[in-house]
Amino acid sequence: MFYAQLAVNGLVQGLVVGLGALALTLVFGIARFPNAATGDTMTFGAYAALTVHKASGSLALGSIAAIGGAAVLALLAYLTVFKRLAGRSVVSLLVASIGIGFMIRAGLGVAFGHQQQVFNVPLSRPIRVAGLAINPLDLQLAAVAAVALAAVFAILYLTPIGRQMRAVADNRDLARVSGIRPERVMTAMWLITGGVSAVGGMMLGIKTIVSPEVGWEMLLPVFAATILGGIGSPVGAVVAGLVLGVAQEVSTPFVGFTYKIALSFVVLLAVLLVRPRGLFGRIEGVR
Amino acid sequence: MKTTRREFLGSIAAGAALVAAPSIVRAQGADVIRIGALCPVTGVGGPYGSGMQKMIVAAAEAVNAAGGASGRKIEIVSEDTQTNPQAAVLAAKKLIEVNKVQAVLGTWSSGVSLAVIPLTNDAGIPLMHCSGAPALSVPPANAKGLGFRFQATNDRFGRAFAEICEKEGFKRPATMAFNNASGIGNTEGFTKAWKAKGGEVVESVVYEPNQASYRSELMKVLAANPDVIVTGSYIADTTIILREWFQTGQPVKWVIPGWAANPQLIEALGAEVTEGIISVDSVSNEGAEAFKAYDAAYQKAMSQAGTNNVYAAMTWDMMTVLALAIEAAGTADMAAVVAKLREVGNPDGKQVSTFAEGKEALKAGKINYEGASSVLDFDQHGDVTPDFGAYFIEGGKLNRRYVVQI
Structure with missing residues (x-):
């Protein structure tokens, strides 16, 4: 029961990481570069939600503002920077994304200050389910994440644009000769990426605090989950986020709290040694 | 700002x-x-x-x-x-x-x-x-x-924590420290001084920065049934820890350094969660x-x-x-x-x-x-020993109840 409780503790953290990893992996799969601004897009979403929540008192309105705002922000980053750099080496895109992340972080710092802010949500006692203490707020956040994930996977697997996105991710050249317009796919992908980051950022903000650095500091676990899940695999990213979150918490009785972060990287190493493409990744031929 | x-x-x-x-x-x-x-x-x-x-x-x-x-x-x-x-x-x-x-x-x-x-x-x-x-x-x-x-050094802060815990009659302290020189310095200073007084520390946890949740850390500390938790922490992690602690509903007192338990913390968590927290800070002369x-x-x-x-x-x-x-x-x-x-x-x-x-x-x-901040007598390390104030958070306000000297 003790371990089950630890696992529950890890699930919520895993969901935040998983959402970040989903945003990262979508860009990785389709635009083919690691987007280091993912964390800061999450922070932007958290601030957008916080501002609207303070003004209106409604978390629902806050999340709509966060998703909308961050989606537009991600699209703007694409239109102004990444689009112009398309076809350059991965390194130039990566460095550009670090720069964009830096600008977002600095902008938030100037606009909101560096002091921490919090969502004023009512605190509630946990409910007991079969001996497990579960926080109602966590349940709500998990539900929000589940809805967001369902929406993303519905777009990816049930709509024409989703099919086109997956086609580009699979084989860009083949997609192009089949008449898929990269422009539309990219626009859709960046909007989704921004929205997913925003949900992750908002969850993180509600669970912890909001400061300009919160998203940036999540970047390492997000990258780890992306790699573990198999680069470019949306399902893998979410599952890997959850696996890492739960593995970290369940390991604490054995390795202590100081080394739990290292442990998630041990899991990552072990999986990659046995399965270099990640949990859900596919082997790609070198072109 | x-x-x-x-x-x-x-x-x-x-x-x-x-x-x-x-x-x-x-x-x-x-x-x-x-x-x-x-x-x-x-x-x-x-x-x-x-x-x-x-x-x-x-x-x-x-x-x-x-x-x-x-x-x-x-x-x-x-x-x-x-x-x-x-x-x-x-x-x-x-x-x-x-x-x-x-x-x-x-x-x-x-x-x-x-x-x-x-x-x-x-x-x-x-x-x-x-x-x-x-x-x-x-x-x-x-x-x-x-x-x-x-x-004051973190070690001296720890000694002040021990004085205050003794004065408040706590018997079963536990510690939680942010994993850096300052956080661990606080709780180790406390543990050393507390053991010198013949007390025992029922549980101690060192935690990592930037975690989305500290619930597992809290579970471990609270399982030892402490009557007070002494921290070496900063404001961001203290905010998260106290919020999650309050949600567990287990009563316990807190002794927290002044740079973490400040008006900003009260603003973030509200008067109900922070009621009764003892904030310890060095006081001016x-x-x-x-x-x-x-x-x-x-x-x-x-x-x-x-x-x-x-x-x-x-x-x-x-x-x-x-x-x-x-x-x-x-x-x-x-x-x-x-x-x-x-x-x-x-x-x-x-x-x-x-x-x-x-x-x-x-x-x-x-x-x-004789300084404004302390009597300003440097020891062989160039350190001074200020006095410490015990501030109790009551109704969303920090009230200094007494000053301790170490």
Whole structure:
């Protein structure tokens, strides 16, 4: 029961990481570069939600503002920077994304200050389910994440644009000769990426605090989950986020709290040694 | 935050004007001692930094008004650490290499001071700081004896925690520490002092920064059924931990350092969650004459009572005691000045409270500066021992119930 409780503790953290990893992996799969601004897009979403929540008192309105705002922000980053750099080496895109992340972080710092802010949500006692203490707020956040994930996977697997996105991710050249317009796919992908980051950022903000650095500091676990899940695999990213979150918490009785972060990287190493493409990744031929 | 940034820009502008105005430069000539005021004007230290910097300037003005130290005027060059070691190192480099300052005053947060001290050591100039990490007392950080600490060490904080826990009658303390030199220093200092009193610590946890949740850490600590949890923590992690603790519903008391349990924390969590938390902070030497002089200067500069910023009283003392040492040494050669710091700060000698008074008394013999922040007696490591206040959070307000001495 003790371990089950630890696992529950890890699930919520895993969901935040998983959402970040989903945003990262979508860009990785389709635009083919690691987007280091993912964390800061999450922070932007958290601030957008916080501002609207303070003004209106409604978390629902806050999340709509966060998703909308961050989606537009991600699209703007694409239109102004990444689009112009398309076809350059991965390194130039990566460095550009670090720069964009830096600008977002600095902008938030100037606009909101560096002091921490919090969502004023009512605190509630946990409910007991079969001996497990579960926080109602966590349940709500998990539900929000589940809805967001369902929406993303519905777009990816049930709509024409989703099919086109997956086609580009699979084989860009083949997609192009089949008449898929990269422009539309990219626009859709960046909007989704921004929205997913925003949900992750908002969850993180509600669970912890909001400061300009919160998203940036999540970047390492997000990258780890992306790699573990198999680069470019949306399902893998979410599952890997959850696996890492739960593995970290369940390991604490054995390795202590100081080394739990290292442990998630041990899991990552072990999986990659046995399965270099990640949990859900596919082997790609070198072109 | 907005005000402090504006004030900071103002101070830059003022500094720039000072440098640009040729008349001032000519007036001061070569007989000027430049001192760097390197304070956390922005970042986590933002609530304190601006006042700290202004008190260095104000104390320097008092020195200059009294005719300067050993016949030289003091000139302050201000920089912002952003409460960030990287930014602090860049600013310190600029102060030392471009402005050629003779001392760096006012760094805050252990990470910043630990990053800056190698630079001041290499330059052979003193660093006066308000950081708690025990590592700053000893080599390698303080290998040359040029580091002077005006804040209590984390170890002393730990001892104060133990005094307060004993006074409050707690029997089963547990500790939670942020994994850095300062956080662990606090809880280890507490554990050492508590065990010396014959007590036992029922559980201790060291946790990592930037986690989305500290529930597993809390589970482990609360499972030991402590009656009080003593922390070495910062505001962000304290916010998350207290929120999650409150949601568990298990009653326990908290003893938390003052830089984490501050009005910002109450604002973030509300009066209900924070009710009864004991916040421990060093207190200024409030009965002293020196404190009155500082308080007047602080009210003039910040339109607030001097008790609002313990660190500003420390920076006031830094400038004053440094100027007294320069006066006593009769030279701006820092090796000679540093050798005099203990002589002008520690007993025995005539007790003095201001630079002017000290300058006068130095003509007759030895002096002992009794500071605004503490009695300011440096030990062999360059550390001081301030008093500590136990502030209880009651109805969303921090009320100081008593002062403990260690």
